[in-house]
Amino acid sequence: MTDGEQSLADAQRRHWQNTYTVHPGMYSEQPSAPTVHGDDVYEHGGFAVHFPRDLVDALADGWTLHEVHPFKEGDLPLRLWRITQTLPR
Numbered sequence: 001m002t003d004g005e006q007s008l009a010d011a012q013r014r015h016w017q018n019t020y021t022v023h024p025g026m027y028s029e030q031p032s033a034p035t036v037h038g039d040d041v042y043e044h045g046g047f048a049v050h051f052p053r054d055l056v057d058a059l060a061d062g063w064t065l066h067e068v069h070p071f072k073e074g075d076l077p078l079r080l081w082r083i084t085q086t087l088p089r
Contacts, residue, residue, distance in 0.1 A: 056081050060083070062088075063085040063086065063087055066084040066085055067084040069083075
């Protein structure tokens with residue numbers, strides 16, 4: 001991490017600690033709906049990677065899902081899906 005990145009990370013940490021101190025009611029022990037939806041979804045090189053099979057099925061709602069082939073690729077531990085689907089006519 002460069003000095004500039006460390007400085008930014010420190011500033012963000014101070015901001016969030018201050019926000020939590022001033023507004024503790026904004027946070028709960030349960031994750032929010034957007035957090036739950038975004039859990040296990042990451043961006044790498046412009047692609048969404050490492051998401052669970054139930055999300056693949058949910059995103060295919062309204063489509064005919066012909067094949068879902070899981071595979072790993074790249075220098076990161078990327079769990080990807082090759083999906084073959086068609087839009088019903």
